Amino acid sequence: MVALPALAVNNPMSTELLATQNVEVFTSSFSSEQQKELANRLVAFLSQYSHLSDSFIIEFFSENLWDTLPKTWQTVLQDLSFPQIADLLLDASNNNRRYPSVWPLSLLAFRATAHALAFPRECRCDGGRAAEPKKPEEFLENHSQSSLLGHIFRKHVKPKKQHEIRKLGMLVKQICQQTGCRSVVDVGSGQGHLTRFLSFGLRLSVTAIEADPTLVAMASRFDGELLWVLEKENQKKKLRCEALPIPRHVAGWVNPRESWEVFIQQLKIPDHVSNDPTTRCCIVTQTSRRSRGGHSQNLNQNNAEEETSSGSCCSFNHSAHEKGVNPDESHLQRYNDFVLTGLHACGDLSATLLRHFVSCPHVRGITSVACCYMKITTKENPTPPGLVTPPDPLPSDPESFGYPMSCWVRGLPGHQLSYKAREGACHAVEDYVRRLREESELLRSHCYRAMLETFIRDTRPDIRRAGIQTIKKSHLLSFTEYARLGLARVGLPPDLPLDPERVAAMLKHQNKVVVYFSLSLLLAPVVETLVLLDRMIYLQENDVASRLVPLFNPNFSPRNFVLVALKPSR
Numbered sequence: 001m002v003a004l005p006a007l008a009v010n011n012p013m014s015t016e017l018l019a020t021q022n023v024e025v026f027t028s029s030f031s032s033e034q035q036k037e038l039a040n041r042l043v044a045f046l047s048q049y050s051h052l053s054d055s056f057i058i059e060f061f062s063e064n065l066w067d068t069l070p071k072t073w074q075t076v077l078q079d080l081s082f083p084q085i086a087d088l089l090l091d092a093s094n095n096n097r098r099y100p101s102v103w104p105l106s107l108l109a110f111r112a113t114a115h116a117l118a119f120p121r122e123c124r125c126d127g128g129r130a131a132e133p134k135k136p137e138e139f140l141e142n143h144s145q146s147s148l149l150g151h152i153f154r155k156h157v158k159p160k161k162q163h164e165i166r167k168l169g170m171l172v173k174q175i176c177q178q179t180g181c182r183s184v185v186d187v188g189s190g191q192g193h194l195t196r197f198l199s200f201g202l203r204l205s206v207t208a209i210e211a212d213p214t215l216v217a218m219a220s221r222f223d224g225e226l227l228w229v230l231e232k233e234n235q236k237k238k239l240r241c242e243a244l245p246i247p248r249h250v251a252g253w254v255n256p257r258e259s260w261e262v263f264i265q266q267l268k269i270p271d272h273v274s275n276d277p278t279t280r281c282c283i284v285t286q287t288s289r290r291s292r293g294g295h296s297q298n299l300n301q302n303n304a305e306e307e308t309s310s311g312s313c314c315s316f317n318h319s320a321h322e323k324g325v326n327p328d329e330s331h332l333q334r335y336n337d338f339v340l341t342g343l344h345a346c347g348d349l350s351a352t353l354l355r356h357f358v359s360c361p362h363v364r365g366i367t368s369v370a371c372c373y374m375k376i377t378t379k380e381n382p383t384p385p386g387l388v389t390p391p392d393p394l395p396s397d398p399e400s401f402g403y404p405m406s407c408w409v410r411g412l413p414g415h416q417l418s419y420k421a422r423e424g425a426c427h428a429v430e431d432y433v434r435r436l437r438e439e440s441e442l443l444r445s446h447c448y449r450a451m452l453e454t455f456i457r458d459t460r461p462d463i464r465r466a467g468i469q470t471i472k473k474s475h476l477l478s479f480t481e482y483a484r485l486g487l488a489r490v491g492l493p494p495d496l497p498l499d500p501e502r503v504a505a506m507l508k509h510q511n512k513v514v515v516y517f518s519l520s521l522l523l524a525p526v527v528e529t530l531v532l533l534d535r536m537i538y539l540q541e542n543d544v545a546s547r548l549v550p551l552f553n554p555n556f557s558p559r560n561f562v563l564v565a566l567k568p569s570r
Contacts, residue, residue, distance in 0.1 A: 030547075032540050036408050039537060042117055042530040046421070046523065047414035049110070053421040053523045056465060060450040060513050061506060062457050069516070072104040077515045082443065085518050086436035090429060092118075111522065118525035119532070119561070121429075121554040134434075134555040136163055152226050153201055157193050160557055164343060164369075167551050169197040171562065172341050172367055176204060179364040179566060183338035185209065185267060187254055187353055188345045192219030192247065196226060199247040206245070207267055211253040219249050256352040256377075257400065260360035339365040344559060347375030347387065348402035354535055355405075357565065358542045368563040369551075373531055374423035376402035381419055406537035409530075417527060424520060425527035428558035432521060436514075441475040446517055447510040448479055451503065452486045459492055466490045479503055532561055539565055 046053060055065055066074065080088065080100070087094050092115040138146040145154055146162040154162055172184060182205050186195045189208035196219075199206040210216050223246070230244075252266050340363050342353050350370040357366040375386050378401050403417060404410045435442055449468070456463050468489045474482050480503070484494040532548055539546045544565050552560035 030536075032537075035533060035537050035540060038117070039406075039409050039530065039533055040412065042526060042533065043409070043412045043415050045113055045117060046417070046526060046530065049523060050418070050421070052520045053424055053527060054418045055516075055520060056420060057446050057513065057517045057520070058449045058453045058465060060446075060516060061454045061509075062450075065516055066509070066512050069519075070104070070106065073107050076101050076103050076107070078512055080511070080515060082436040082439045082511075082514065085515060086433045089515075089518050089522060090433050090436070092120075093122075114522045114526050117529060119529045119548060119550070121525065121550050121560060123550050134430075134553075136553045136556055138163065138166075149197075150201065152229055153193070153197050155225070156191065156222055161193055163556055164552055165194045165197045168341070168343055168367060168369065168562065169194060169202055171549075171551060171564070172198060172339060173202045173204065175339050175365040175367065175564070175566065179337070179339060179569075181337045181339050181364050183207070185338055185340050187340065187342045188349055189219065189249070190215050192222060192249060194341070194343050195219065195247045195249070196223060199245050200226060200230075203245055206247040207250060208247055209250045209252050209254065209267065211251070213251040216249050216251040223247065223249075254349060254352060256348045256402075260356040260363075263356050264360065264362065336362055337364050338362060339367070341367045343369050344371040345369065346372040347384075348377055351376070351402040351405055351535070354538065354563075358539065358544060363567075365566045366564070368535075369559065369561070370532070370563070371426065371559045373403075373425045373528065374419055376422060376531070378403050378416070380416055384419055403531055404534045406534050406541055408537050408541070409534040415530075417530070421523070421527050422531070424524045425531065426559070427521060427524050429521060429524060430555045430558065432518070434555075436518075443475075443514055444510055445474050447507065447513040448474060448482050449486075450513055451479060451506045452483055454506070455483065455496065455498060456487070456490060456492065459496060460490075463490055479507065528561075532563060535563060 051068060055063075055068075057065075059065060069077075076099075084100070088097055088099065089111060135143075136146075138148040139159055141147055144159050145151075146159065146166060149162050149166045153165070157165070176182065176184065184198055184204050184206045186198065186206055186208040189195050189210045190212075192208055192210075192215075195206050195208040198204045208219065210219070227244070233239075250267060250269065252269070254263060254266070340353055340357055342350060345353060345368065350368050353366065353368055357363045372386075375384050377384065377387065382401065399405075403422075404415055409415050434440075452468070453465070456466065466489075468486050471477075471482060471485050477485075480498060483496075483498060487496050488494045536546050536548065544567060546563055546565035549562045549564055550560050551562040554560045
């Protein structure tokens with residue numbers, strides 16, 4: 001078992017605690033040497049067990065994965081029940097383990113080291129007690145409506161996203177206060193849910209950039225719906241007019257190969273969308289507003305001034321209109337200092353934002369929530385599946401890839417992380433533990449897919465790991481019914497003969513399939529820790545301290561880490 005520095009295990013903080021602290025809470029007492037030593041141990045451990053993290057569970061039968069485990073492990077693991085797998089292997093917080101047999105020291109060391117090396121995923125407070133229940137308290141009264149988020153910010157927003165935008169929004173607000181910034185750039189903003197909360201809820205000046213013009217148009221429309229609701233509510237309550245900051249929505253793809261100067265210029269372009277009114281974005285002088293007939297229309301500058309002067313309950317907080325200054329230029333002046341945020345920025349986008357944060361003097365703080373680690377570029381796999389690539393040739397410069405970012409990790413022998421290892425790091429460990437404890441029928445899906453892989457290769461050895469996609473309600477089907485649907489998706493006859501005795505024999509190994517998958521899943525948080533630690537070391541190498549905060553409830557939001565960094569005051 002490997003001991004960790006106390007800060008890495010014991011000192012994560014919730015948003016509520018952060019809100020009472022000053023900037024010093026974001027400077028890590030996890031020293032540079034401690035970070036490097038932890039990286040050494042992570043790389044050594046993952047290199048030793050790469051055969052687990054790199055394996056595909058669908059090849060359980062075709063590649064005889066069970067036989068790759070030590071015989072002593074096979075003996076004690078093969079007869080475990082599903083709840084025992086959860087308690088004895090995956091649950092790091094279980095301090096009362098009851099073993100049905102004596103486990104080999106190598107297996108105990110494997111489990112203990114995996115738990116010790118991974119950053120803790122739950123916010124903890126007094127005495128290390130988990131600070132949050134499995135379901136956030138804000139959803140105890142209504143499973144789909146957060147009690148802590150205003151109703152105008154819940155429309156069109158799923159519960160998971162409600163939880164995330166509230167927690168992250170409050171953290172971004174705190175960073176703005178500490179850095180003296182009033183402006184935020186939300187990258188990968190999607191439908192603008194976080195943007196709206198930051199702008200209308202927390203009164204920040206926000207520019208949102210999103211690659212998909214359709215999502216940009218939706219974000220503008222949702223802004224208009226919110227303003228319309230606010231206006232009606234204020235009229236009904238006879239409240240005074242209140243000035244609101246209106247977010248800017250920009251359609252554009254943030255190219256990881258471009259410099260921060262190009263990124264800043266991209267933010268200044270007033271219109272990235274076509275002239276089609278259904279896809280126009282919301283500019284500083286405009287917003288979408290729903291009319292009484294339910295349609296959206298753009299308000300131009302004159303309309304905005306008329307609304308304000310006539311006593312409308314929703315006005316625009318644009319002093320440039322009064323001063324006769326070009327509104328676009330006035331807004332752009334506020335980019336001198338801003339905070340950068342990205343909620344589940346996919347693949348290399350998170351790494352790109354960190355590089356812009358380090359290089360751009362105008363970015364004073366950042367909150368980075370990563371996801372889709374399998375889409376990160378590496379020297380070994382510069383074009384992973386699903387990657388959006390620029391038209392220009394991919395660079396060979398190792399400093400341009402999404403992993404590793406730091407010189408230190410790049411210099412460690414065996415630091416490489418395969419596509420499969422990074423894909424595994426995206427799995428929801430807490431959700432799988434819940435399925436194990438409930439002995440859910442969903443657990444048979446991996447066994448079914450592994451069995452199907454065997455029959456596919458028997459017929460077509462050239463077809464390997466075919467993308468069959470999810471078969472709906474597969475756990476309610478017999479394997480024969482499942483196989484018919486799956487075979488058709490790879491172009492094989494649905495009525496392909498299946499030896500019933502062989503099918504029955506493989507079904508008896510379902511527990512072993514679940515055990516093997518759980519062993520590989522045990523490494524998922526370790527892989528995620530290495531990816532995020534590499535980013536912390538990269539920041540440290542550039543003289544910026546950072547802190548990793550498990551901000552979201554991991555039972556609700558599996559990718560719950562927020563990397564927080566602030567630059568020293570000028």
